Amino acid sequence: MLAEERLAVILETVQQKRSVKVSELCNLLNASVSTVRRDISTLAEMGKLTKVHGGAIALSENFAAVEKDMEEKAHLFLKEKQAVAQYAASLLEDGDFVFLDAGTTTENMIGFLPKKDICFVTNGLFHAKKLAQRGFRVYIPGGEIKCSTEAIVGAECACTVARYHFTKSFLGTNGVSVSAGFSTHDVNEAQIKSAAIENSIQAFLLTDHSKFDQITSVTFAQLSQAQIITDRLPDAKYRSFTTVKEVL
Template structure:
């Protein structure tokens, strides 16, 4: 197959999927990994796509390498985040054992949480303080405190999470992609999220519509099998039954 033909096929796949991995290209086009990587590099230099770790995203998508601080994110899409948070809070039942991820949208859930006998585990110091102040039973996992997101991360956090079995988990995300799943910029925070997701019976991803088509550095969970709570569904995702508009 000529390189021009492969280029056209790769771009057509990206048009449909918005993102694709090197492994997927090797299977779909029956080419080697080195050829797939070389083609991605050539198309990236030509401005036809955006090369990311392990694959590529469409040029009209955005790759996120940096993460804003909590203070920077607080007022962004606030109205949408509040609607999502209100719906998410309504899903918590009295006997639930809940994992609450660090983040602004998960934090907004606490504004709508009525007095409950549910128990919470979180890696967010601010979330834990607020829950405790309201008289709610809460456990704060141990580990290293990441200043920019105010989240507890590290091996100690991962080890402790493996001992828990949550009925429900609520997670923030920096990017939502069919192919790359749910992504976040920091590998340590991604590992904590990934571990917590694996310990949950039901997983809810809280992401306003601006998060779709965004791909950050590290995937913490695959796209399918999770309930996505958002304010609006992009056209390309309307066939997905696990997306709930709040």
């Protein structure tokens, strides 16, 4: 196959699937890994797609390589996060056993929580303190502390979370994408999020509009596995994959 033909096939595949791995393209083109990587680089330089580790994604979905720390995140889209958090808090009922993910949007939920008989498990250090101060029963799983996000992460934490059975879980995400689902920067945090979602009757992803069409390093759930609560939905296509609640 000529180089021009390979480039056309790669571009068409990426546009159809929104993301594709190098290994998939090698099989499709019957070409070597080095050849496919070189072709992806060529298309990226031409501005036709975005090159990412292990493959390529369509231009409409951006790859975010760097994660902001908690202090930076806390000041972004504050009004939107508070509106999302307030609605999410209103969903809690007496007797709920809840996983509350570390993160700035989930932290905003705490101030809006109703005074009901609710028990929490959280991997957010500051979250746990605020929940306890409000009089809720709260459990913290063991594991490694990640300073940049003030989260407890790691295999030990994931194993603990996987043993629980939650009525509801509320989680944050760094990216929301049709091709990559819900994603985060850290594989250790992804393990915790996946475990919580898989062991919840209802799972809610809290996000502002800026996270849509964004992909980060690790997928922790597909769109169909959780409902989305957001300030506004930039693209109606997401309603084909899951329930979306807009609060502004």
